[in-house]
Amino acid sequence: MFVIDLMSRIPVYEQIIKQVEEQVLIGVMKSGDKMPSVRSLSIKLSINPNTIQKAYTELDRRGLIVTVPGKGSFVSDNATELVGEKSRGKIENLTEIITELAYAGVTKEEVIETVETVYKNVEV
Amino acid sequence: MFVIDLMSRIPVYEQIIKQVEEQVLIGVMKSGDKMPSVRSLSIKLSINPNTIQKAYTELDRRGLIVTVPGKGSFVSDNATELVGEKSRGKIENLTEIITELAYAGVTKEEVIETVETVYKNVEV
DNA sequence: ACAACTGTACTAACACAACTAGTACGGTTA
DNA sequence: TAACCGTACTAGTTGTGTTAGTACAGTTGT
Numbered sequence: 114m115f116v117i118d119l120m121s122r123i124p125v126y127e128q129i130i131k132q133v134e135e136q137v138l139i140g141v142m143k144s145g146d147k148m149p150s151v152r153s154l155s156i157k158l159s160i161n162p163n164t165i166q167k168a169y170t171e172l173d174r175r176g177l178i179v180t181v182p183g184k185g186s187f188v189s190d191n192a193t194e195l196v197g198e199k200s201r202g203k204i205e206n207l208t209e210i211i212t213e214l215a216y217a218g219v220t221k222e223e224v225i226e227t228v229e230t231v232y233k234n235v236e237v
Numbered sequence: 238m239f240v241i242d243l244m245s246r247i248p249v250y251e252q253i254i255k256q257v258e259e260q261v262l263i264g265v266m267k268s269g270d271k272m273p274s275v276r277s278l279s280i281k282l283s284i285n286p287n288t289i290q291k292a293y294t295e296l297d298r299r300g301l302i303v304t305v306p307g308k309g310s311f312v313s314d315n316a317t318e319l320v321g322e323k324s325r326g327k328i329e330n331l332t333e334i335i336t337e338l339a340y341a342g343v344t345k346e347e348v349i350e351t352v353e354t355v356y357k358n359v360e361v
Numbered sequence: 362a363c364a365a366c367t368g369t370a371c372t373a374a375c376a377c378a379a380c381t382a383g384t385a386c387g388g389t390t391a
Numbered sequence: 392t393a394a395c396c397g398t399a400c401t402a403g404t405t406g407t408g409t410t411a412g413t414a415c416a417g418t419t420g421t
Contacts, residue, residue, distance in 0.1 A: 217324030
């Protein structure tokens with residue numbers, strides 16, 4: 114479910130947050146789905162419970178999950194919208210990276226070819 | 238010349254490296270140009286000389302600058318090619334971000350529009 | 362009621378990397 | 392010779408991610 118890279122510079126709790134966002138985005142996790150419990154996930158990933166909790170607290174703060182004390186955490190109703198909005202905001206990153214590629218000598222045609230390929234493979 | 242964000246999670250020395258790469262890429266810095274001295278830059282940016290040195294050592298190791306003891310550091314002859322190659326390698330990042338945008342509901346047309354705009358403004 | 366879950370709260374300590382501080386050495390230039 | 396240049400090294404600080412351990416309260420199913 115989650116793959117953690119302990120050697121990464123990105124903190125474990127952020128890796129978890131990011132992977133939840135991704136899975137919601139691509140539809141693997143859906144509204145109402147139950148998240149693994151803090152303890153079970155901490156055991157599965159061999160990560161301290163506090164670190165998992167930190168990720169869950171932040172996910173709750175962002176509104177991606179809803180936490181019911183004693184019951185567990187669940188993917189919120191508007192989780193999909195939230196990650197969708199966030200991703201759409203990344204169109205600026207797109208501008209940035211294309212600019213860099215342009216300076217590096219990558220032609221417009223190559224970039225567009227890449228765009229075509231991606232959209233062919235996604236087919237939402 | 239350089240803008241450092243002390244609050245950033247990216248280490249200062251990496252920020253310097255990245256900015257040198259960028260300036261070489263867009264042609265602001267050219268082969269043979271003299272780099273500011275370790276000491277002068279450390280004063281200008283109010284950064285410890287060791288941190289600047291760390292950036293310069295790494296830039297030298299990567300072949301982006303050539304260091305002549307007693308004289309100073311200079312942008313290397315093949316610096317432009319080096320950063321060009323590196324940036325061209327980022328076409329994978331492009332795939333990644335476009336995939337995310339696709340899932341987020343951004344249409345292919347919007348993405349291509351962005352590509353067109355960038356290439357119009359760059360005009361190398 | 363009770364055991365076994367759930368999330369939450371808190372303090373203390375560890376580990377690592379970035380960064381700073383200070384000093385010293387050798388080459389180059391005017 | 393003075394004033395630059397890069398380099399080297401040790402020591403110490405700082406911040407933050409992470410761990411460790413414990414404790415408390417709500418929910419579930421038997």
